[in-house]
Amino acid sequence: MSKRYPNYDVLAKRHTPSWNEKTRRVIDQRLAVPREPRVLSSEEFQTLDAICARIVPQPATRPPVPVAALIDQKLFDDKGDGYRDYRLPPLREAWQRGLRALDAEAQTTHGGAFHALSDAEQDGLLRAAQEGALSNAAWQGMASKLFFAKRLLTDIVKAYYAHPTAWS
Numbered sequence: 001m002s003k004r005y006p007n008y009d010v011l012a013k014r015h016t017p018s019w020n021e022k023t024r025r026v027i028d029q030r031l032a033v034p035r036e037p038r039v040l041s042s043e044e045f046q047t048l049d050a051i052c053a054r055i056v057p058q059p060a061t062r063p064p065v066p067v068a069a070l071i072d073q074k075l076f077d078d079k080g081d082g083y084r085d086y087r088l089p090p091l092r093e094a095w096q097r098g099l100r101a102l103d104a105e106a107q108t109t110h111g112g113a114f115h116a117l118s119d120a121e122q123d124g125l126l127r128a129a130q131e132g133a134l135s136n137a138a139w140q141g142m143a144s145k146l147f148f149a150k151r152l153l154t155d156i157v158k159a160y161y162a163h164p165t166a167w168s
Contacts, residue, residue, distance in 0.1 A: 009168050010164050010168045011027075011168070014027075030162065030163050030164060031163075033066060033069050033070055033073045034069060034072075034073070035066055035069050036069075037068075037069075037072045038072060038073075038076045039075040039076050039092060040072050040075065040095070040096065040099070043103065043113065044095075044096060044099040044103075045068060045072065046113070046114075046115040047099045047102060047103050047113070047115055048068040048095075048099055049067075049068040049115065050114055050115035050117075050122060051099075051102070051122075051126065051152065051156070052067035052068050052071075052156050052160075054119065054122050054123060054126055055126075055152070055156045055157070056156060056157065056160045062165060063165055064165075065159075065163040065166050066163070067156055067159045067163075070159035070160075070162065070163060071095070071155055071159050074091075074159070075091065075092050075095060078091065078092065085146065085150050087143065087146055088142065088146060088147070088151065089142065091151075094142065094147060094151050095151060095155075097138070097139070097140055097142055097147075098139075098142065098144075098147040098151060098152065100138050101134070101136055101139040101140075101142070101147075102114050102125060102129065102134075103138075104136045104138035105125055105129075105138075106121075106125060108136060109121075109125065128144070129144040129147065129148040130144075130145065130149070130153075131145065132144055132145030132146075
């Protein structure tokens, strides 16, 4: 709930003229996204979930948007954006490689999985990815800066704001 509009609930509009059937179907799909990974391994999913928590911290005043689950759903549907930077591998491969590489960087730098690191350590690795300063062999030639800008940040923010919980 927003501080500016504390009683606003977008889902209350469901049976009003504001929503047509197509809107209801889309919203229902977003609300029903499975919470368990279907494409990513459990380790990759834990890493993604931790990354999402750092990129879009969520308010404690409402249920969280299942950002990692929405991205896994995108990978499951194998629906790209209609374009792809030629320097990145296809969608699923880019995400899996990037998540594994961030975990490898966490192991090398801090001796643990990304999701088990402190917030400050996670932020440090994400900042290093953003700056293109990560070069573990697990990246397999994919630039961390490119992955951060074109996949990680973009997909996480789009997934968060596509979910109706974020609208209220």
